[in-house]
Amino acid sequence: MSRPRVYMARKIPEKIWMPYKDQWDIQMWPYEDLPVSRTELFQQLKQADAIFTTLTDVVDQELMDNGKHLKIIANMAVGYDNIDVEYAHKKGIIVTNTPDVLTESTADLTFALLLAAARRLVEANQYIREDKWTTWSPLFMAGTDVHHKTIGIVGMGRIGEAVAHRAKGFHMNVLYHNRRRRPDAEKRIGATYVPFEDLLEQSDFVVCMTPLTRETEGLFDRKAFQKMKHTAIFINTSRGGTVNEQDLYEALKEGKILAAGLDVFQHEPIGKDHPLLQLDNVTALPHIGSATKDTRYQMMKLALENIELVLNGKKPKTPVT
Numbered sequence: 001m002s003r004p005r006v007y008m009a010r011k012i013p014e015k016i017w018m019p020y021k022d023q024w025d026i027q028m029w030p031y032e033d034l035p036v037s038r039t040e041l042f043q044q045l046k047q048a049d050a051i052f053t054t055l056t057d058v059v060d061q062e063l064m065d066n067g068k069h070l071k072i073i074a075n076m077a078v079g080y081d082n083i084d085v086e087y088a089h090k091k092g093i094i095v096t097n098t099p100d101v102l103t104e105s106t107a108d109l110t111f112a113l114l115l116a117a118a119r120r121l122v123e124a125n126q127y128i129r130e131d132k133w134t135t136w137s138p139l140f141m142a143g144t145d146v147h148h149k150t151i152g153i154v155g156m157g158r159i160g161e162a163v164a165h166r167a168k169g170f171h172m173n174v175l176y177h178n179r180r181r182r183p184d185a186e187k188r189i190g191a192t193y194v195p196f197e198d199l200l201e202q203s204d205f206v207v208c209m210t211p212l213t214r215e216t217e218g219l220f221d222r223k224a225f226q227k228m229k230h231t232a233i234f235i236n237t238s239r240g241g242t243v244n245e246q247d248l249y250e251a252l253k254e255g256k257i258l259a260a261g262l263d264v265f266q267h268e269p270i271g272k273d274h275p276l277l278q279l280d281n282v283t284a285l286p287h288i289g290s291a292t293k294d295t296r297y298q299m300m301k302l303a304l305e306n307i308e309l310v311l312n313g314k315k316p317k318t319p320v321t
């Protein structure tokens with residue numbers, strides 16, 4: 001019997017895929033730092049039984065229709081807004097993601113970004129590197145306190161809750177808004193559920209931790225920023241599409257809110273000319289929420305375990321339902 005064909009839409013370290021080399025006919029996009037082209041993915045899908053994708057690979061109906069043997073799309077991310085899951089399910093294709101293994105690392109980065117935006121860490125680092133530091137002075141690089149302030153988490157899921165835990169360590173008052181109220185999380189972390197508008201009005205830090213869906217697309221728009229305090233800091237480590245970037249730019253420029261920390265953008269990668277990068281009150285990162293070596297290896301391993309299970313006729317560990 002011929003071996004199942006697995007297409008890896010991104011080059012990953014040999015030690016991760018080596019254990020499968022005798023079981024599978026593995027084909028791989030040869031670049032680590034360059035996403036697979038659509039044409040190549042289209043071609044490869046003709047023969048693939050399984051594909052390993054990353055969040056940069058848009059897997060839509062046209063591509064799936066070309067995947068006559070395709071049984072599983074294993075996304076190396078917890079977010080799966082790059083895949084038309086509804087259509088995959090219609091065609092009987094299993095979609096898997098990589099939840100849990102990245103929760104703590106992403107929460108660490110989210111909190112780091114919050115601290116960096118509040119205490120102007122990147123701006124201060126840049127200042128000293130540009131040799132502008134002349135003296136200590138009373139209000140030099142004065143930022144905003146984080147401790148004992150109110151944090152409002154929109155999307156109290158796995159990562160949202162892990163961010164809340166960190167906030168509690170800073171003696172913060174934790175508000176949250178979620179699609180469904182979460183009494184279990186409320187008990188565990190002492191968080192208070194509030195309607196979205198109340199969260200915007202009461203929070204010193206507003207953190208977006210929802211997935212990108214039809215409901216959350218553009219959730220943070222002009223109206224939302226207008227409701228926030230003038231001193232509020234907005235943090236986004238979910239997906240750029242949850243924010244109307246033009247509205248965010250105007251809110252930051254006009255002082256409707258104080259600052260923003262952004263790990264994700266509507267179109268990635270952004271270039272240095274992006275309007276948001278022209279503002280000193282924006283701390284920007286290149287989508288590195290889960291980027292620790294340990295976590296990234298675990299994400300790759302989990303994606304391949306899911307492929308192995310499905311190709312052996314078993315249920316995957318982490319299906320997207």
Ligand SMILES: NC(=O)C1=CN([C@@H]2O[C@H](COP(=O)(O)OP(=O)(O)OC[C@H]3O[C@@H](n4cnc5c(N)ncnc54)[C@H](O)[C@@H]3O)[C@@H](O)[C@H]2O)C=CC1
Nearest residue numbers: 079106155156157158159178179210211215237238289290
């Ligand atoms: N910046 C980065 O590198 C990373 C970004 N992410 C993003 O974070 C997202 C969240 O990940 P997890 O916490 O593991 O997912 P999760 O599914 O555990 O949590 C998401 C929460 O958002 C809630 N939600 C959904 N729609 C909502 C709405 N309209 N209003 C309020 N709440 C809503 C859900 O009920 C759920 O509780 C991912 O979907 C991904 O987009 C995840 C990992 C790394």
Ligand SMILES: O=C(O)C(=O)CO
Nearest residue numbers: 076077078079102290
């Ligand atoms: O997992 C995700 O959804 C990411 O954005 C990268 O880890």
